Amino acid sequence: MKYLITLFLLITSFAFSQVKVGGHIVDEQGEPIPFANIIFKGSTEGGVSDENGKFYIESENTYTELMISFLGFETKIIPLKARNFDLKIVLKEDAAALDEVLVYSGKTKKKGNPAVEILKKIWAKKRQNGLRLYKQYEYDKYEKIEFDLNNIDEKFKKKRLFKGMEFVFEKIDTSNITGKPYLPIFINEALYKVYGKNKPSQKSNETLIANKNSGFDSNQELIEFVKQLYVDYNIYDNYLKFFDKSFTSPLSRTGVSVYNYVLADSAYLGNKWCYNIVFYPRRKNELTFKGDFWVNDTTFAIQEIEMNATRSANINWVKEIYVAQEFEVLSDSVFLLKRDHMMSDFSFNSKDKSKGVYGRRTTLYNNYEFEKERDDDVYKAKVSSYEEEIYNKPDDFWSENRMEKLNKDEVGVYKMLDTLKTVRKFKQLYNVGATLATGYWQIFDGFDYGPLFSSFGSNDIEGFRVRVGGRTYFSQNDTWRIQGYAAYGFKDDKVKYGISGKWLVDKRNRIILSLGNRRDIEQTGVSLTTANDVLSRSFASSSFFSRGDNYSLTNVNLTNLAVDVEPIKNLNFRLGATYKTLSSAAPDSLFNVSYFDKNGFEQAKIKQTELDVGITYTPGRKTAGFGVERNVSNEGRYPTVYLSYTKGLKGFLDSDFDYDKLQLYYRHRVLMGGFGKLKYFLEVGKTFGEVPLTMLDVVPGNQAIFTAPRTFDLLNYYDFVTDEYAALHIEHNFNGRIFSRIPLLRKLNWREIAGVRAVIGNLSDKNVALSAFDLQGKAPTKPYYEYFVGVDNIFKFIRIDFVFRGNYLDMPGATKFAVKGGFGFYF
Structure with missing residues (x-):
């Protein structure tokens, strides 16, 4: 980004x-x-x-x-x-x-x-065409991703911004789709070998053979971002998923309810007689296309299709979407995809003359094979590791293997960007963009200051809080990274700090060693799932705006050693050891993490050693980079299963408690065609053994004025505490389906949201008696729930939720209704 x-x-x-x-x-x-x-x-x-x-x-x-x-x-x-x-x-x-x-x-x-x-x-015939006809298949794939600046005029070229960089305008071309002048400024080329099988079960694997970047060594972030926007699709599917939205395909079985169809022509394409059908939407503001396709008169397979998304479609930042596919005929009857092209015009507004960026992906397919039988290992996705040879193929290799020649302007991009990188002014602009996107500011090569957005905060214990920090950063593919911070609260007059290091010791299986220590004030109980990340930062302990007082903060001294392994792509195993001490940050307040020992004496500080094992599986997830830290493009798009086991070790390093904890969650987001998208999160957990408050499972409240994922907006911190629980979060975004039918709201492109959150749990009498903090009646033995309706996409990035409490209305200080806000980048 x-x-x-x-x-x-x-x-x-x-x-x-x-x-x-x-x-x-x-x-x-x-x-x-x-x-x-x-x-x-x-x-x-x-x-x-x-x-x-x-x-x-x-x-x-x-x-x-x-x-x-x-x-x-x-x-x-x-x-x-x-x-x-x-x-x-x-x-x-x-x-x-x-x-x-x-x-x-x-x-x-x-x-x-x-x-x-x-x-x-x-x-009727769609399942009798394409790769699904064969037991196994393989083919070569060439992919070209390009970004172009568009709508450039003479006045724009003369802006002071480009002084000293005028040479970049020597490579201007004209779009064959929109007719607008554009300047290519980034190209990535990749060659793949794709293996797949349909029987007895569907499997596929895509192996990267070669990759060529124009520009900067960490362009994997941009490439992966574009690939997530332009995900693979099948034109025969009922819905086509672009920009995290479901467009109704013109070939959909539901197409007749949203499209008009006209038989416009018939002619030979090659040696095949085909019909030409024009389609266009019946209504505005829906996720539909306009265009035409040519279909064979005997196999009824698509031979060519071109389509543009309607401008009235409810998408932000995207002015145009153009899709085109061409198919080739195999054995006189089977049509296989030959060329796939997609172009989007990204812009801050929809005016014709507004300047923006074309994002284009062109994919070509060749050398189809259907007879070769491969071992099952060939079809298994491999963990990606950086191989220098793949990214440094000579020009002769690309001349021989690229399936479509670059035009003269595309060829010039490589040279132009090499020159541009030497221009001091461009480096400054590049650094500004990098800082805005990552939150880190490069002080010198190898060290970034940040994150900038955590520099200031406020809470009832520390008062006004200042935080400074940084990280080592030589490239996106660093095999090691050290980061840390120091913070100071003007009210409590105390210095806090955190430091952590990670080392990728095995690239093939992504074995990562990590070690760190943090001494800080933390809002515990903002997540049901146990986390021992050394540099995690609670939103509640550093926010400027919150609901009500909050003295329920904890002094934490935490040291963690862990090893992560990813033997199978997107399947991660983690083994960790943690030692921590906990005490109340405001011991004179009503909140208290103290406990009663076996002799009945109150102990103000908890010392605890624990081991934890975690397994995370996120099938289909895409990552960018090969270093110790990778970027994930829109991780919430993929289903995730997480299972953890934590063992408290009493007596080890003077540890206080022996216990066992199991936790499991599943989250997923489902695109539901024209009805929007549904997100849900289900979590269960249980703690075995006698432990005090800080070892229990606190139902996460949210006293901030902004929404926060997997929290309960109308609960205060520590309203509910459990040692066994089940929680469910459901949210549905209708994507403007209702508002698009209301004349006065249609042009606003607002999107409707509705959802519900619920939790049920128990708390044993022994754990109630052990804690100095009054836990009597704290467990939600009957389900607590709250529900909300909201409006998203206000001014394209603002969300407002109206939250209602469903029950437990007579709890002391209960908040029955709240308006919460949120910000985000939405397409």
């Missing part, structure tokens, strides 16, 4: 195709004609106008005439020049087609529509 921010700070003479055409289509009254069909006469090359009647198409071939057609209007043919921009094309109503117009009434009919009849045959 930091590169994307840097490139937005930088944001084109034209490169020449044979024919370029752009403009808008209107009727005789000057009203725009949306989704009109535009085609170069005598070809199958063309496109569809958008909902405002605007269009742009181009071709490398020479055409002299353009044909424009739409139901109920006369087809118009106009002569072309090499450059045809800002055309205004007026279509006249076709008197002979008036009956047809009356029948369709602006929307195509479903019954008796030949396009819909063809669509039904596509549904």
Whole structure:
């Protein structure tokens, strides 16, 4: 992401195709004609106008005439020049087609529509095409990811920002999709070998053969970010998932309820007779496309498809989405994907002349094999490790193996960025972008100051709090890292600190050793799941805004030694040993972590040694980098299972308690087509043995004014304490499905949210008696729950929740209703 921010700070003479055409289509009254069909006469090359009647198409071939057609209007043919921009094309109503117009009434009919009849045959035949026909398969895959700055004009080039960097504008080209001038500024190329099998069970593995970056050595972050935006998809699926949203596919079985279909043409593509079907949405503000596809008349397999997301779709920061696929014919009947291209126009607003960034991914497929039988190990995903040879292939290798030649401007990007890296001003801009994205500021090579966003805070014990810190950072692939901080509270006049180190000792199995120590004030009880991360920081002990007083803070002195192993991709095992001492940060307040020993004496400090084993499995997760720390792109997208066992060792290093604790959670987010997305989190746990408050499971309250994941917004800290529990969090984002149907709200692009949280638990009498803090009646023996409704995407990044308490209304100081806020980057 930091590169994307840097490139937005930088944001084109034209490169020449044979024919370029752009403009808008209107009727005789000057009203725009949306989704009109535009085609170069005598070809199958063309496109569809958008909902405002605007269009742009181009071709490398020479055409002299353009044909424009739409139901109920006369087809118009106009002569072309090499450059045809800002055309205004007026279509006249076709008197002979008036009956047809009356029948369709602006929307195509479903019954008796030949396009819909063809669509039904596509549904019936879709499982008889493609890779799923074969027991096993393998193929070569070439992927090119590119970022381009767009809408660059002469005025923009002369800005003082670019003084000394004018040479970057020498590589300007013109988009063959939008007609806008653009400047390529980043390219990544990758070659893969893909292995898969369908029987007896579906498995696949993608092995990276070669990778080439333009620019900076840590571009894996940007590459993985783009790949998560442009996830693989199957055009035959009912829903296509882009930008964490589910678009209704034009080939979906539910497509007839959201799309209009028109049989526009039929012709030979190669030696195959195909039908051309145009589709466009029935309503605005839904996640749909407009475009056309060519389908074979016997296999009813798609041979070509092009489509653009409608501009009215409820997506932030994305002005255009263009998708195109081409298929090749194998054995005269089976259609296999040959080329997949997706382009998005990222911009802060949707105005035509606003500047932004094109993000493009082009994927080509070749050398399909179906007869080779492989060992099962070939199909298993491997843990990624950095291999220098993969990232340093010579130019001759790429000339021989890339499946699509780079154009002259793409070739120039490599040289341009090598030069740009030597420019002092660009380095400064790059560092600003990196700081905004990561929260760390590079002081000198190998050391970053930060995180900046934790520099200041406030709580009832420390008063105003100042924190300074840093980390070693030579590259994204560092095999070791040391980080630490020091903090000072002006009210308690005490210095706190934390320091931690990690070392990747085995890249193949990702064996990581870590050691650290922290002495600080902490808000314990903000998570049911036990965590001994040395540098974790509680939001409650350093926030400026909170609800009510909070003296329930704890002095923590924690030392942790751990080893992590990832023998199978995305399956992590962790073994840790922890020694910690705990005492109340405000011993004179009502809150107290003290306990009664076997003689009945109150002990103010707890000393505890424990061992813990944790297993985390996140199938499908994508990571960037190969070092001791990796970046995860949108981790919540993947299901996660976590299981842990903690053993308290009484007597070891003068430890106070012997106990056993088991915890298990499962979280997942499900995209539910046109109904939005559902997130849920389920956790259970139990503690065996007699332990005081700080060893128990505290139901996490949230006294901050902002929402926090896996907490209960209307509970105070330590309202409920358990030694066995079950908790459930459910949240559904309707993605604007309801608001899009309300005229006054439609243009705001707000999104509706609803959810519920619940917890039930018990607490043994022995643990109640052991703790000095009054735990009587603290367990939620009948389920506590709260529910909420909210509005997301206010000004594109603000969320507001209205939270209601469901029960336990008579608890002392109970909060029955609250309004919570949140911020986030949403597509």
